[in-house]
Amino acid sequence: MPDVLVLVDHDGERVHKSTYELLAAARRLGDPAAVVVGTPGTAARLKESLARHGATSVYVAESDEAGEFLATPAVDVLELAVRDACPAAVLVSATTDGREVAGRLAVRLDAGLLIDAVDLDSSGVVTQIVFGGAYTVRSEVTHGTPVIALRPGAVEPEEHPVAAMVRELVVPSVDPATSARITDRRASPAGDRPALTEAAVVVSGGRGVGGAEGFTVVEELADALGGAVGASRAAVDAGYYPHRFQVGQTGKTVSPQLYIALGISGAIQHLAGMQTSRTIVAVNKDAEAPVFGLADYGVVGDLFAVAPQLTEEVTARRAAP
Incomplete structure (x- = not known):
């Protein structure tokens, strides 16, 4: 061959x-x-x-x-x-x-x-x-x-x-x-989470997270699932999370087994970077958010109420004998 x-x-x-x-x-x-x-x-x-x-x-x-x-x-x-x-x-x-x-x-x-x-x-x-x-x-x-x-x-x-x-x-x-020569290298801060493009689970936050401090609930759910953290362009542009975690057409493209979108409306720019994920779960207050048209499972509700409950349940099940 x-x-x-x-x-x-x-x-x-x-x-x-x-x-x-x-x-x-x-x-x-x-x-x-x-x-x-x-x-x-x-x-x-x-x-x-x-x-x-x-x-x-x-x-x-x-x-x-x-x-x-x-x-x-x-x-x-x-x-x-x-x-x-x-x-x-x-x-x-x-x-x-x-x-x-x-x-x-x-x-x-x-x-x-x-x-x-x-x-x-x-x-x-x-x-x-x-x-x-x-x-x-x-x-x-x-x-x-x-x-x-x-x-x-x-x-x-x-x-x-x-x-x-x-x-x-x-x-x-x-x-x-x-040719373009590399003149300097700066290592990104290391962490315990898997790389965004290699993770089997990605939990992303959007504008609905409300601020940098709001990403705590995103990180906690990602850690409970052993996954990576992502962010929409709107969240990155607003300064909520670093650009290297952006998922979308002008960010990273991901195809994990599970993608959870928290407070992400579903602009086409973002969907282009994650729509080939095996299973997509969306949580958003707006029942008309475009992301629900792509999601396999959708929850219309406050992500600050839904995500912590999901984190608690996942943590409990992982701890069970």
């Missing part, structure tokens, strides 16, 4: 969950081949977990420059890997960085590009959410090697242990004049 290249999303020490999802999707088209772009020693730390999730090959492209520039090293390496392997497709995660890499790679390869895919079948036909979530379409690349950006959370990761063969690639020298 042909290789399917998967760009590994990692932090240098661990593989992000979205990569395991890509490997599961890649198996529908051929043999998953993980492409690791990083500083020296990165691939050795990641190889075992990649093989455990089905990577039959691991392309290793390591250099000091790989951690100094945005997007360019990954695009360069993927272009080399495509020329070397003639893969059935290239899969990347539809994150901000992933979309950048996918677009640039497709231009270099003169190939078709499919962004924000939420499903992929064995024939290469992709299901996409387009126009801010207004339509669901099925698309297929008819020219060149398909470059597909898959939305995090769209495919269930699964372990599929194999023996991975290592293949070395030389990272081309980056031209600083045409």
